[in-house]
Amino acid sequence: MLRLDSADAGFAAAFETLVNARREADADVSRDVSAILARVRAEGDAALADYTRRFDGHDLETTGWSVSATECRAALDGLSRDLRDALELAATRIVAYHEKQRPVDSDSVDGAGVRLGARWNAVDAAGLYVPGGRAAYPSSLLMNVIPAKVAGVQRIAMVTPTPGGEINPLVLAAAQIAGIEEVWRVGGAQAIAGLAYGTQRIRPVDVIVGPGNAWVAEAKRQLYGVVGIDMVAGPSEIVVVADGRNDPDWIAADLLSQAEHDPTSQSILFTDDARFADAVADAVERQLAELSTRETATTSWNANGAIILVPTLDVAMPLVDALAPEHLELAVDDPDTLFAAVRHAGSVFMGRMTPEAVGDYVAGPNHVLPTGRRARFSSGLSVLDFMKRTSFLQLDNGALHAIGPAAVALATAEGLPAHAASVARRLVNHHGKED
Amino acid sequence: MLRLDSADAGFAAAFETLVNARREADADVSRDVSAILARVRAEGDAALADYTRRFDGHDLETTGWSVSATECRAALDGLSRDLRDALELAATRIVAYHEKQRPVDSDSVDGAGVRLGARWNAVDAAGLYVPGGRAAYPSSLLMNVIPAKVAGVQRIAMVTPTPGGEINPLVLAAAQIAGIEEVWRVGGAQAIAGLAYGTQRIRPVDVIVGPGNAWVAEAKRQLYGVVGIDMVAGPSEIVVVADGRNDPDWIAADLLSQAEHDPTSQSILFTDDARFADAVADAVERQLAELSTRETATTSWNANGAIILVPTLDVAMPLVDALAPEHLELAVDDPDTLFAAVRHAGSVFMGRMTPEAVGDYVAGPNHVLPTGRRARFSSGLSVLDFMKRTSFLQLDNGALHAIGPAAVALATAEGLPAHAASVARRLVNHHGKED
Structure with a gap:
C-alpha cells in the first residue's frame, strides 16, 4: 500500500505514476483470439464443440448445448426465501432506475418548413456473456440484462462456460428472474464469436455485453464493429474521499470490498486527517486477517492500494478527476459540495451511509461502469446501449x-x-x- | 448493376448475398498500424515528424507543426459570399438540431428513501481527424465538431495531413466557422496515435472522431478503450424506396450522389413499378455520361448498384431492415406509413422533395452515420458521443x-x-x- 502526502515535494510525480499505472494484464492473447474467431466463423458449431471439449472439458453432445427453462426454474425454486427476495428486490429496483433512461423521440417542423426528428428503436437481439467459476455473479447478470429488457430487446442469448458441465444455480436463478430463455453452455472467445457471427444453432446478435476474462474481452474488442459491445473493461477500482469523522472500520471495509474482487483491483483513500489515515490503515490490516477473501484482497491492497493525505478535501477533487475512478465515495456530511467538483467518475456514492456495495446489488443504478480512467469518456451500461437512433428529415x-x-x-x-x-x-x- | 425481382425463384438467396456482401477493403493494415502506434507512443513528436516526412512529403520543422488562427481567418475571408453564407447556414442549422440532443440530468428520492440520479458532463478534449486531398469535406468538419461544441467540450484538437504542406482552404474556413483553435499538420495513423497518447507538443484527448482511410480507421479501432471513438466506418450507402410516380431523373441523381463518393459505395433502388425501374436505369446511364465524377460513380454503380422490383412497397420494408442502410429515402406521397415499418436505418429522407444530399449539408441532422449494416446497433454521431454520465446514489x-x-x-x-x-x-x- 502506497502512502502519499500532497504536501511532500515529490507528490506530483508520485501521483502521476499512480494515475498512469497500468494494472491490466498484458497477456498477449490477441493472436490466439483472432484464430479462434476465424475458426468459429468458418466452422460454426463444430468449432464451438471442439473448443468446449478442450477448454471446458465436456462434450456438448453429451451435456447438451443449452440449459433448459426447466433447469432455470428449478434453480430459482431451490433458492432460500431470503436470497430469492433479495434477487427480486434487486431486479425490481434496477428496472425502476433504468426505465427512466428510455429516450424520447422527436418530430417537429422548424421555421424553414423542414420536418426534423429522431426515433429510437431497440436492437433486435443482444448477447450476454456470463463467466463461469469464481466471477459468476447473479448480480452482474441482472445488471447486464435488465437494461436490454427495458430497452425492448426481443431476444437475449446468454452464453456461459460450464467447466465439466457444472453451472452455478444462483446464475440460473437470476436468468430465470430476468426472463432469459436462451442459455448456451459455451464460453470464452469462441462463445463471443458464435454470438457475433452466428452458427448453425446460435442465431447472430447485434450487441454483446457482459464481463469476462482477457480472452473474452479481446474477442469483444476485435468484434467491435461487427456487433456493438458494452465497453472495454479493466480491473475494478474505488476512490474514497473521507474526513476524519468517519468510522475507520466502515471505510476500511469499503476499501476492501474493492480489493477482494481481484488482485488487480485498486482502492484509494483521500483524507485530510492524518490520524484517521492511520486508523484506516490499521483497520484494513485487522479486517484482512478475518476475511475469507484475504488472499486476493491482501495482494490487491499491497500492490495497488493507496492512502493520500491532503490539506483539505477540496484539494483532492482535481486528483480524483485525474483518476476518473469507476466508483467514488464521498464520505462527508455535505457530499454535494464535493460532487459539484467531480467531472469524471463512473458512479458516486454520497454521504456516510452509502457504501459502494449497496450500489453493486440493490440500489438501482448499473454496476457495469467504466474502469481504468475510461470515465473520462464513457458511461455505465444503460438502456441506450441496447437502442439506436434513426434521424429523419422531410x-x-x-x-x-x-x-x-x-x-x-x-x-x-x-x-x-x-x-x-x-x-x-x-x-x-x-x-x-x-x- | 444488379437487377432483382422479389417474385423470382432465386430471389431470397440473391438478396442474402447482397446483404452479406463485404465492400470493405480487407487491407491488411493491422500490423503496420500497431507498429506506428507503438512508435508514436514511445517517441512522440520525433515519430510524427519522421512519418510526416515519409508519408506526406514535408518537414514539419519547415512547414510548421500547426496552422495558425491567422491562416484560418484568411481562408474564411477568401471565400465567396455564397459559399460563406452556405457554410454559415449549415453551421447554424446543425447547431440548432444538435442542441435538442443535450441530455437531461436527474436527481430524485424514491419510496425507500434512496436518492438516485445521473449527471452528464462533456469530455475534456476531443480530437478531430480531417482527411487531406479528395475527401477533405468542410461539411464533414462541421458535422464532427458541432456536436462536440454543443456538448460543451472545452478543447478540440484537429489533425489533418497536408501533403507537400498544402491544405484545403475550404477546410480551414470551416474550422474557423466552427471555432477550432488547434490545427496540427499531421495525418494518418500517426496523428491518431498522437491524439490518443499525447506527445511533447500535442496534449492527449479523450475522444477521437472524423473520417479517414483504412489506416486511420484501424488506428481508431486499435485505440478504442484508450480513448472513445465515434464509430467503425465503412463505405457509404443509400437505399431508395420509390413508387412509379417519381421523376426517374431525380431518383437517378439520388442514387449517383452515393455512387460518386467512392468505388465501394452502394446505391440500391426498391420499386414496385417495372417501367419506372427501367427508366431510372436509363437515367443513371445518361447522367453518368455527364458527371465529372463518372469514373468513381460508374465503378460503384456497376459493382454495387442494384434495382430490386417488389410487388408492393411494403414488401420492401423487411428487406430494407435487413440491409440496415446508412441512408434511406422514402420517395412516396405518404412516407410515414413506410417509415413506421423501419427499425434499422441511420437516417431517413421522407417524401419526394427530400434528396439525401440536402441532409449531407444543411438540414441539421448529422451526416456521420452507421454504415455496413451497423444501423442494427449504432446511431449517427451526436452530442452524447462527447458526453458521459455519472450515476449517483445517497x-x-x-x-x-x-x-x-x-x-x-x-x-x-x-x-x-x-x-x-x-x-x-x-x-x-x-x-x-x-x-
Missing part, C-alpha cells in the same frame, strides 16, 4: 427552396456534382422549367 | 435499513464478505451495537 417544395441552394453551393465546392444535381433538379423543376 | 440510515439487508444476502451468496461487511457494519452500528 422537406416540401418551400423548404427545399429555402435551404437547397446552400446544399448545391457546398456540394459543388466539394466537387460532388451528383450531390448538387439531386437537389438542383428538384429546384429547377419546381420553378416550372424542365431540365 | 442513502440515509432508514434507506440503508430498507435495502441494505438484501445487499448483504447477495454479497454473501456471491462469496464477497468485504462487500457484505461494508453494508452490515453500518446496519449494526446504527442499531446501537458496536462491532
